[in-house]
Amino acid sequence: TQLLEQSPQFLSIQEGENLTVYCNSSSVFSSLQWYRQEPGEGPVLLVTVVTGGEVKKLKRLTFQFGDARKDSSLHITAAQPGDTGLYLCAGAVEYGNKLVFGAGTILRVKS
Amino acid sequence: EAQVTQNPRYLITVTGKKLTVTCSQNMNHEYMSWYRQDPGLGLRQIYYSMNVEVTDKGDVPEGYKVSRKEKRNFPLILESPSPNQTSLYFCASSLGNGGAEAFFGQGTRLTVV
Numbered sequence: 408t409q410l411l412e413q414s415p416q417f418l419s420i421q422e423g424e425n426l427t428v429y430c431n432s433s434s435v436f437s438s439l440q441w442y443r444q445e446p447g448e449g450p451v452l453l454v455t456v457v458t459g460g461e462v463k464k465l466k467r468l469t470f471q472f473g474d475a476r477k478d479s480s481l482h483i484t485a486a487q488p489g490d491t492g493l494y495l496c497a498g499a500v501e502y503g504n505k506l507v508f509g510a511g512t513i514l515r516v517k518s
Numbered sequence: 519e520a521q522v523t524q525n526p527r528y529l530i531t532v533t534g535k536k537l538t539v540t541c542s543q544n545m546n547h548e549y550m551s552w553y554r555q556d557p558g559l560g561l562r563q564i565y566y567s568m569n570v571e572v573t574d575k576g577d578v579p580e581g582y583k584v585s586r587k588e589k590r591n592f593p594l595i596l597e598s599p600s601p602n603q604t605s606l607y608f609c610a611s612s613l614g615n616g617g618a619e620a621f622f623g624q625g626t627r628l629t630v631v
Contacts, residue, residue, distance in 0.1 A: 416558075438617060449522070449608050449622025450561075495560065499617030506617055508553075510560035 410434055411498055413509035420486055421517055428481045428512045430496035437503040439472055439479045444493040444511075486516045520545045524609050524623035531599055531630055539594045539626045541609030547621070549612040550592040551576065552584065554605040555625075561608065566616060567592055599630040 412431045420426055438457045442450035454463050456472035456479060463470045469482040483490055493513050497506045522543045531537055551566035563576030567586040581603055583595040596603060606627050610620040
């Protein structure tokens with residue numbers, strides 16, 4: 408059983424559409440990170456959210472940390488083919504000394 | 519350039535033949551870790567090290583060994599590889615503790631036949 412449940416697992420959309428990826432848990436995290444991974448590469452950090460209710464924006468990407476610090480979402484506005492990749496959420500546990508990862512969401516944006 | 523370097527990138531080996539995957543980082547990070555990535559399971563931590571000569575088991579340590587003799591290097595050793603260790607492996611380093619931003623290597627795709 409995954410500590411962090413990501414949904415959906417797969418998402419295939421047309422360029423210009425909006426989408427949201429969810430990351431849910433019954434555990435509380437001291438912080439939560441979102442990574443993007445392209446084929447043949449390692450994950451690269453997009454953002455870290457720390458405070459419950461926090462919202463961060465990175466161009467067309469909006470990240471939100473739940474009030475109780477148990478869940479997070481990633482919303483992409485007007486998706487582009489360059490957004491294609493695997494999106495991973497990771498929560499910091501054990502007093503912030505360890506990261507646990509969700510299984511990931513594979514996003515494909517078609518032009 | 520700040521980076522984590524893994525070698526080799528691809529490896530095909532036979533059951534039981536010992537192998538080592540090297541990992542080196544040039545960011546002076548204290549924390550290093552190894553993950554395996556399998557479809558539908560995400561990244562699972564194998565071993566981690568909080569500093570030189572300090573290593574500890576992650577969530578899936580069976581069949582693996584590590585060492586941390588120098589701050590920059592953290593090799594992963596498979597003494598007797600088995601087919602269930604076929605996977606994509608990532609080394610990562612972090613400044614400070616394991617919950618901080620992780621910098622990942624490019625991965626090693628291992629196939630054990």
